Amino acid sequence: MQRLAWCFVALIAAGCFDGERNVSNSKLSGQDQSDAPSVSVAPPLEPEQGGVITNAELRKRLTPEQYRVTCEKGTELAFRNEYWNNKRDGVYRCVVCNEMLFDSTTKFDSGSGWPSFYAPAGTDAVAEHDDFKHIRRRTEVVCKKCNSHLGHVFDDGPKPTGRRYCMNSASLQFVPREEETAKKASDGRRPTSDAPKASE
Numbered sequence: 370m371q372r373l374a375w376c377f378v379a380l381i382a383a384g385c386f387d388g389e390r391n392v393s394n395s396k397l398s399g400q401d402q403s404d405a406p407s408v409s410v411a412p413p414l415e416p417e418q419g420g421v422i423t424n425a426e427l428r429k430r431l432t433p434e435q436y437r438v439t440c441e442k443g444t445e446l447a448f449r450n451e452y453w454n455n456k457r458d459g460v461y462r463c464v465v466c467n468e469m470l471f472d473s474t475t476k477f478d479s480g481s482g483w484p485s486f487y488a489p490a491g492t493d494a495v496a497e498h499d500d501f502k503h504i505r506r507r508t509e510v511v512c513k514k515c516n517s518h519l520g521h522v523f524d525d526g527p528k529p530t531g532r533r534y535c536m537n538s539a540s541l542q543f544v545p546r547e548e549e550t551a552k553k554a555s556d557g558r559r560p561t562s563d564a565p566k567a568s569e
């Protein structure tokens with residue numbers, strides 16, 4: 370199942386879908402009007418749907434927790450999520466669109482109970498928006514490709530960036546390094562940022 374989904378993504382990313390960034394502007398299918406989404410998560414995951422994934426489809430494909438976090442800007446519980454203490458070598462991909470978002474080489478123990486990174490995997494991996502939902506202004510982090518909610522970023526991180534990307538495990542999918550390397554070699558995908566660097 371998982372592998373099949375990856376193949377679809379790889380195919381589309383390789384050129385079947387040349388809309389580039391417009392995935393984040395894609396509209397959800399009209400038949401889901403009643404199922405109003407908080408964000409327009411519309412990654413080109415299902416070729417048979419013409420590159421548009423419906424809100425209902427996302428509900429089917431994601432777990433309730435993944436849906437709540439990525440599409441409704443939810444926050445999972447600290448210390449009770451999959452990756453807060455994951456120390457394995459590998460990459461973290463978007464659970465919705467499979468884009469590579471973070472690399473374990475930038476992961477650090479923030480003590481917060483959520484997976485924390487000092488930099489995203491590349492300059493095109495994530496986007497940041499002001500979040501005024503709480504009294505204290507925060508900066509929301511979303512997947513740049515599909516607009517899924519990932520978490521927040523703070524300016525109290527370690528060197529070299531001084532930033533702390535505090536993410537929800539539910540928004541991420543961990544891929545061990547050996548699996549990632551093997552996949553890259555076999556499908557010749559577009560290059561991802563192998564050496565994450567400090568962003569700004």
Ligand SMILES: [Zn+2]
Pocket residue numbers: 412463464465466467468512513514515516517
């Ligand atoms: Zn995404």
